[in-house]
Structure formats: C-alpha cells, structure tokens
Amino acid sequence: MKTRKLSLGIGTEIDAKGLGHMKRPAIIQRILVGVVMAGCLAASGAFAQNYPTKPIRMLVAGAAGGSSDVQARLIAQEMYLRLRQTVVVENYGGAGGMIAAEMVVKAPADGYTLLFGYQGPLAANVSMFKNMSYDPLKDFSLITMVSFAPSVLAVNPTQPVNTVGELVKLAQASPGKYNYASGGQGTGQHLSGELFQMVTGVKLNHVPYKGDAPAIADVVAGHVPMTFTSLVSAIPQAQAGKLRLLAVTSSKRSPMLPEVPTMAEAGYPNYEIVSWFAIAAPRGTPREIVNKLNATIVDIIKSPAVTSRIVSLGGMPAPMTPDEFTRFLEKDIPRWGDLIRRANAQVN
Numbered sequence: 404m405k406t407r408k409l410s411l412g413i414g415t416e417i418d419a420k421g422l423g424h425m426k427r428p429a430i431i432q433r434i435l436v437g438v439v440m441a442g443c444l445a446a447s448g449a450f451a452q453n454y455p456t457k458p459i460r461m462l463v464a465g466a467a468g469g470s471s472d473v474q475a476r477l478i479a480q481e482m483y484l485r486l487r488q489t490v491v492v493e494n495y496g497g498a499g500g501m502i503a504a505e506m507v508v509k510a511p512a513d514g515y516t517l518l519f520g521y522q523g524p525l526a527a528n529v530s531m532f533k534n535m536s537y538d539p540l541k542d543f544s545l546i547t548m549v550s551f552a553p554s555v556l557a558v559n560p561t562q563p564v565n566t567v568g569e570l571v572k573l574a575q576a577s578p579g580k581y582n583y584a585s586g587g588q589g590t591g592q593h594l595s596g597e598l599f600q601m602v603t604g605v606k607l608n609h610v611p612y613k614g615d616a617p618a619i620a621d622v623v624a625g626h627v628p629m630t631f632t633s634l635v636s637a638i639p640q641a642q643a644g645k646l647r648l649l650a651v652t653s654s655k656r657s658p659m660l661p662e663v664p665t666m667a668e669a670g671y672p673n674y675e676i677v678s679w680f681a682i683a684a685p686r687g688t689p690r691e692i693v694n695k696l697n698a699t700i701v702d703i704i705k706s707p708a709v710t711s712r713i714v715s716l717g718g719m720p721a722p723m724t725p726d727e728f729t730r731f732l733e734k735d736i737p738r739w740g741d742l743i744r745r746a747n748a749q750v751n
Contacts, residue, residue: 454514454692458489461682462507464500464520466614469586470633470716474549474680475519477712481703492519496613499531499589499750500524508537512544512687514696519549521680522739523589526732530740531589532750539736544688545728546696549680549704550718553653554595554631555663557619557646562628567650567669570629574605582608584618584630588750591678592618594739595631595652597746602671622646633678634659634717652676659717676742679721681728697725 461479465471472494479490495503504524510516518524523531525539537543556567564570574581585592588611600607610627612618615636622630623645634657640646650669651657666674682700684693701722703709713720723731743749 452691454695455486455488457515458491459486459515459517460510461490461492461517461519462503463492463494464496464503464518464524465494465586466496466612466616467494468636469615470552470635470678470718471519471521471680472614473635473716474713474718477709478519478549478682478700478703481706481709482699485699485703494614496587499528499587501528501532501535505536507683507685508542510685512685512689514684514688514692516685517546517696518543518683519680520683522591522678522735523587523593525681525683526736527589527594527739527743529736530743531748540729540732542686543683544686544693545725545732546682546684546693547700547704547725548721548723548728548731549682549700550713551677551679551721552591552633552716552718553651553657553677554592555634555637555651555657555660555717556595556599556629556631556649556666557622557637557641558629558649559622559625559627560644560647561625562647564649565647567664567666567671570649571603571605574603574607578606579608581605581629582610582627584610584612584622584627584632586615586618586632587611587613591652591676592631592633594742594746594748595676597748598674598676598742599631599666601746602666602674619646638717657717658714680718693725 461475463472463475476492479492482490495506500520500523504518504520507516507518528535558564564573583596585596593609593611596607596609615633618630619632619636619640621627623640637646637648638659641648648660648663650664650666651660652666654665654675656665704720704722710720
C-alpha cells in the first residue's frame with residue numbers, strides 16, 4: 404500500500420498510514436497542535452509586520468553628552484524616520500553601565516525597550532564584578548554592533564608634560580599619588596588606564612564617574628590631572644585649550660586627530676585597546692522583531708550621513724547581524740576577562 408502524506412498547513416507532514424494506527428483523540432490532538440502552531444506563527448508574523456505601534460525606549464548605559472549618548476540619539480532620530488515611531492532616549496549612568504542593562508533585562512521582551520550599551524555591561528563586567536545579576540549572552544537578544552572607537556590619553560594643560568614619556572616619568576616620581584578619571588568601572592577608558600599601568604609600570608588611582616561628561620569636566624577643572632576618554636568628549640576641550648592630548652589607544656592614528664600619536668608610537672608597542680558600542684533587547688524578544696530592528700539599524704549605520712557622523716565622533720562603523728554579534732561577544736568576553744585578571748582590576 405502506498406503511503407500518503409497529509410499536510411497540516413505549516414510545512415509539517417504526517418504519515419497517513421501512521422495515523423491509521425493512532426486512536427482518534429490522538430489524531431485530533433496532533434491536528435489541533437498543528438493548528439495552534441500555525442496560528443501562533445501567523446500572529447507572530449503579523450505582530451512583527453505591524454511593529455512598532457507605540458514609542459520605543461532606548462536606555463543608554465551612560466550619562467548625557469558622552470559617546471554612547473551621542474550615537475544613541477543619532478540612531479534614535481533615524482529610527483523615527485524609518486519606523487514612524489518616536490524613540491525616547493533615556494540615560495542611566497553608573498555601576499559600570501549595569502543600571503541600564505539590568506532595567507532592560509527586566510523589561511518585557513516585546514521590542515519596546517532597548518539597551519544602547521558598550522563593552523562594559525555587555526562583556527567586561529562579567530569578569531569585573533563578582534555578583535552580576537545577568538549574563539550578557541543568555542539574558543539579551545543581541546541586535547547589532549554599532550561602532551568601535553579608541554580612547555585618548557588627555558591631561559589638564561597645567562600638568563608639566565607634553566608626551567606620554569614625560570607623563571610616565573612624572574608619575575614614577577610620585578607612585579600612587581596620580582589619579583586618572585574615567586566614565587565608569589568597566590568602561591574602555593577605565594581599562595585603558597589599567598593597561599597603561601601594566602605596560603608602563605606606573606601606579607595610578609582610578610576615579611570612576613557616571614559617564615564621560617562628568618569625568619572630563621573634573622579634569623578640565625583641574626580636580627583630576629588626567630583621563631582616558633572618548634574622542635568626542637576630548638576634541639572640543641582640546642580645541643578650546645582646556646585639555647592636552649598625548650596619545651590614542653588604537654593601533655593606528657585617528658583621522659580626527661592625525662597629529663596625535665598612538666601609544667605604540669609613543670614608545671609602548673604592546674599597548675592597544677578599543678571600545679565598542681552596541682544595541683540589545685531583552686531575552687525572548689521575538690526573532691522577527693529582532694530581525695526587523697537589525698535590518699533598520701544596520702541600514703541606518705551604513706547610510707552615508709550616519710557613517711560620516713560616527714567617523715566624526717572618532718569611531719568606526721561596525722554593523723553586524725545578530726548571529727555575528729553573538730559570535731563576536733563569545734570571543735570578546737574572555738578577552739576582556741584576561742586583561743582584567745592580569746590587571747587585578749576586579750571590583751568586590
């Protein structure tokens with residue numbers, strides 16, 4: 404006897420001969436399951452197609468005015484133009500970016516609450532903090548990377564130094580007495596300072612702030628002598644004569660600061676550290692919505708105007724698919740962990 408195949412309408416086939424050996428309730432149950440699955444898939448697809456139907460919140464893991472904030476607002480504005488829904492940017496600095504991250508983790512997984520974060524709350528803090536309340540790989544639906552960006556070593560102009568070498572000699576003469584400011588625990592700026600101590604042998608004290616803006620304000624005011632900060636925060640202050648820029652932390656000079664050497668050019672070839680910025684949603688966000696957000700935001704990042712703006716902020720656009728971002732994060736978390744352990748930079 405030739406076996407016939409029966410379709411339930413969702414691409415699932417059942418052997419008709421096999422059904423003959425099943426009791427009628429089992430047959431009905433199998434068919435009902437198929438109908439329910441078909442209905443769920445249809446509803447999910449329709450939901451994603453209509454998304455968004457209300458404003459989206461984008462929680463920034465940093466204070467207003469910093470590099471994360473500027474990029475988040477740039478993308479939020481472009482999302483509004485494409486999705487025709489307001490994207491409300493909210494800043495939550497502090498705790499190494501984990502305040503915003505924890506809020507997003509606890510939010511409904513419906514695509515209406517997003518995190519604009521960086522390597523701190525999404526990678527480095529796994530090793531930095533002993534009691535994190537979430538797992539970046541398990542508790543987020545990753546959407547896309549946005550950009551990579553170096554930091555820049557800057558000092559208050561009253562400091563009697565013009566080069567990295569001179570700064571190192573000054574700090575060596577007073578071990579443990581020099582402070583450096585950063586945008587917070589686990590930020591690229593914080594870890595830039597930790598790596599600086601490792602390769603130069605100097606001893607500095609880390610002073611974390613709730614974002615780039617308040618950190619750089621205290622360096623400009625002379626309350627802290629030096630900082631590792633974002634280019635977008637440092638360049639206007641340097642142009643106004645309120646900061647002196649000594650070196651960038653990337654392997655190549657920044658197009659925005661062609662006259663500022665790299666740390667390698669300044670005499671420390673083993674020094675290189677670059678921050679990154681990304682967007683994520685709560686775990687369980689429907690894949691159709693994640694894909695729609697990814698396609699929209701990647702298109703935004705690749706647009707000439709936004710690419711140009713990110714470059715002007717000292718960054719390099721780096722859009723990724725959700726799967727590419729996941730693979731990147733799987734490798735990046737242990738990389739930051741290795742640096743943190745070698746620098747003994749864990750926070751209790």
